[in-house]
Amino acid sequence: MDILADNEKKIRDIYLLLKGHYPAPFSGLLEPKRNSPVDVLVATILSQATNDTLSDRAFEALKAAFPTWEGVVDADPSSVEKALAVGGLQREKTKKIQSALRKLRSDFGGVTLDGLANRSPRECFDYLVSLPGVGPKTAACVMAFGLNIPAFPVDTHVFRLAKRLDLVPRRWTPEKTQRYLEEITPDEIKMPLHLLLIRHGREVCSSRKPKCSICALKDLCGGDESSKKNFS
């Protein structure tokens, strides 16, 4: 069996083991209050370099201060920064959000992503990463959670797990890992597996102290001894 076919089977095995181990996976990006693709875009930009609690608070504060995304585009940056202060990094995030939303209005005649409706997944991805403040992970989140297009965002947890489980070489970048995982993962399990790996990374396979002895994936990973060499 070649490595690619081997990993396709391994991905399915990982999914089945984690699915059996955790209840239904969930993301704040799936909450009904994120009820448009632009909501998901803004929420994902706000989630960069911070935790869920702070980014949720910032999103709620922004929605409370500005009933429409048009209002955010036209606002004085200082008033957007004031709303986002609860989540931190407000100056940088205000700049990214206003610039991205301004480009949507320029490209589509309104602050919307409806213009992507009939485009291929590759065209959607390429457009999204052309927006200020949007990298491959944010683009994949907007596709998966906002546009209902199969995608496999690789965040810090997914990246760490992919390396420790030897799905990808240690030297690969997150971007290359995301492209590879998208290629070998069946569409129907991309989003749930992404969520399951994040949960497993937070609760068991943490960066500093992985709990290999209680890990549901230890037979695939090799457990403590195998993982020790992976911590670099």
Ligand code: SF4
């Ligand atoms: S066995 Fe250890 S290193 Fe491997 S996935 Fe589980 S917790 Fe992570």
